[in-house]
Amino acid sequence: MTLEKIRQALSQRETETLSPMAEMSKRGIRRLREEQLEKGYRQSFSVDVDRILHSHAYTRYIDKTQVFYLIKNDHITHRVLHVQLVSKIARTIGRFLGLNEDLIEAIALGHDIGHTPFGHDGERFLSEICKSNGIGYFLHNVQSVQFLDNVERKGKGWNLCLQTLDGILCHDGEIHNQTL
Numbered sequence: 001m002t003l004e005k006i007r008q009a010l011s012q013r014e015t016e017t018l019s020p021m022a023e024m025s026k027r028g029i030r031r032l033r034e035e036q037l038e039k040g041y042r043q044s045f046s047v048d049v050d051r052i053l054h055s056h057a058y059t060r061y062i063d064k065t066q067v068f069y070l071i072k073n074d075h076i077t078h079r080v081l082h083v084q085l086v087s088k089i090a091r092t093i094g095r096f097l098g099l100n101e102d103l104i105e106a107i108a109l110g111h112d113i114g115h116t117p118f119g120h121d122g123e124r125f126l127s128e129i130c131k132s133n134g135i136g137y138f139l140h141n142v143q144s145v146q147f148l149d150n151v152e153r154k155g156k157g158w159n160l161c162l163q164t165l166d167g168i169l170c171h172d173g174e175i176h177n178q179t180l
Helices: 003-019 035-039 045-051 056-063 081-096 100-108 118-133 140-151 162-169
Strands: none
Touching: 045 100, 045 162, 056 081, 056 140, 081 100, 100 162, 140 162
16 A cells, blocks of 8 residues: 555544545645655644654653642652643543544643743742833743744744644633743
8 A cells, every 4th residue: 555545544534434524634734845744654733743742742741740739749740640640531522522633632732831940929029020020921822822833843843733832822722822
């Protein structure tokens, strides 16, 4: 079986099994054209998952603590575990709804990459500093997109699909408040 036939078979499987409301991988839009991806068998959102997993920002999740509430708590967790649990739960819900699990996983894995140290408390602190200096708010979701799109790979970014970036940007529900 040729790579083209594999790609067609994967696309056909999506068409047959996913909901009409699902985003199909063949509709993944990248800012920059990548010929090697067009010739390969891998689907667009699956590529995004791997790019996020291999990003420097994702590897930095490993040592970041997610919560600090009770210092004597055995259940203090790390951000990487939180992200993996979000991914698992989101894919399970997406599977039930007939949505694209690769797109869901890419969004889930990248959704917290732009978080500050100390999580949402750190974000609120930086927002206060930003507001007092007249530069708006600090938003971790916007910073997640910035890292993946402009900082990683020495400023080249990962050229993720716009659908993935949009999901990361709007994961808190700010669909009308932010733009790419």
